[in-house]
Amino acid sequence: MGRTFDSLADPEFNRLFSDFRFTAYRLESLQRYGVFYEEAEFALFMDGQERGEFPGIADWIEGTVRPAVRAGKRMHRVHVVEEPLSDYVRFECAWSYEHTVAAGEDVRIAPVGQGEWLDGLPHYDYWLFDSRQLVTMHYEDDGTFAVAEIVDDPEQVVLANYWRDMAMVSSVPYREFATRFGGQFSPGHG
Known part of the structure; x- marks a missing residue:
């Protein structure tokens, strides 16, 4: 295995998002x-408030997505989501994806039934840069970030490309x- 990052704010980790040449893909x-x-x-979302200023997403859009799209790069992701949707997924759709898609990120959703999964797809997150640099993302049971790890094994990189293609067509x-939700992703609705 390669370099690990124990913080999403690590400058070397963040450099991956400016240094890729063609594509950055995320499986969620x-x-x-x-x-x-x-x-x-x-x-605020759970309290029923309207979306206001959202610095984390604004930074992602202005610092990563828009510059990549302007440079002719492709940023895309697939999120495998269980139905009925969790409140967090509703939040992510309404307060994040709506805006990153408008900025040029290709976000795709692979809905599955609760407790189901897409056959052959891993049950963990990763980033794949330029189809050749794999970074696995590890989280605690409560969804907090634990560590990201650059994977140097060529076989794992090839598998990540296969999984990306499978997730995209699914x-x-x-x-x-x-x-399907009429653009409404309020808490408690599915």
């Missing part, structure tokens, strides 16, 4: 992420998925 598998930069906004574009 969790139904709840407990990341520090979303805590206040998630609480998913639908975010906006298509969102139409």
Whole structure:
């Protein structure tokens, strides 16, 4: 295994998002992420408030997504989501994906039944840069980030490419998925 990162704020980890040349792909598998930069906004969402300024997503859009898209790079992700949707996934759709998609990120959703999964797809998150640099993302049971690890094993990189392709064909574009909910992802609705 390669270099590990124990913080999402690590400058070397963040450099991966500016240094890739063509594509950055993310597989998301969790139904709840407990990341520090979303805590206040998630609480507002759960309280039924309208989306206001969301610094964590604004930083992602302005610092990563828009510059990549302007440079002709592709940023895309697939989130495997269990139905009925968790409150966190509703929050992520309404307060994050709506805005990252508008900025040019290709977000896709692969809905599955509760307790089900896509056959052959791993049950963990990863980033794949330029189809050749694999970074696995590890989280605690409560969704808090634990560590990211660069994987140097070529066989694992090839598998990650296969999983990416499988997830892409098993998913639908975010906006298509969102139409099923009439654009409303309020807490407690599924």
